[in-house]
Amino acid sequence: MLICEKLFLLLTKDSGSPESRLADAAYGLNGALLVDLLLAGRVALNEDRNPRINIVNPAPTGHPVLDRALQILPAKNGKRFSSLVPWGKLNPTRDIVTSLSAAGIIAVDTGGLLGSFSPRYPTVDPVPEQQLRNHLYAVLRGEQIISEADGTILSILQGLSVATRVLPRAQTGLSRSALKRRIKEIARANPAGSAVSRAVDATNGALIAVLAASSSAAASS
DSSP: OOHHHHHHHHTBOTTSOBSSOHHHHHHHHHHHHHHHHHHTTSEEEOSSSSOBEEESOOSOOSOHHHHHHHHHGGGGTTSBHHHHTTOGGGOOHHHHHHHHHHTTSBOOBOOSTTGGGSOBOOBSOOHHHHHHHHHHHHHHTTOSOOOHHHHHHHHHHHHTTOHHHHSOHHHHOOOHHHHHHHHHHHHTTSOTTOHHHHHHHHHHHHHHHHHHHHHHHHHHO
16 A cells, blocks of 8 residues: 555545544645655655655656656656645545545545535445554564664644644643654654655745645735
8 A cells, every 4th residue: 555545545534524623634645645645665765854756757657646647747757856745736545545445444425514515535445554553552662673664654643733733642642742752753763864754854945834834824814
């Protein structure tokens, strides 16, 4: 399962409603998708402090979520990674939903008041998410080797300010501040300066900027 697919499951309640505002979740999914493309060897980052993203291999991966992204990324080739995090056209939600529903993990419910304009994605098979959660709880407790996917997911959850909501204290045994510290420790487990580490840093930098601007606009309205 892709990192962005795992993140989607964590950001979606079993009832199918989102844990976070839809726009905010899309920014996190964009960042996770770009890390997936990095790990698939399809894009690379230069060494700039605010790195630029370059397509190094446009060949299809065979995964529809990644391949759809590869079709539209040429429009942003060479642009700052951080500028792609809020890029609405990159939003992989629809492709993730198609992939996870085809796998029998979620369903698509358009029966609400707003129908297809605001669908819900209730869980059909809870096992994949529960396995993911159990793994992340073990990582937080220091009982599992930390992967690049783990660090990416946890860092983005923290960047979206939903880590304590998605990973409750009852399961982690960590207070809000302790969970934040532990996620920072896990993020540092990636080799310093690695492409994934820089991608996650750029994602969270963009999240902070976008969410701060959103809060400021809401306060002044």
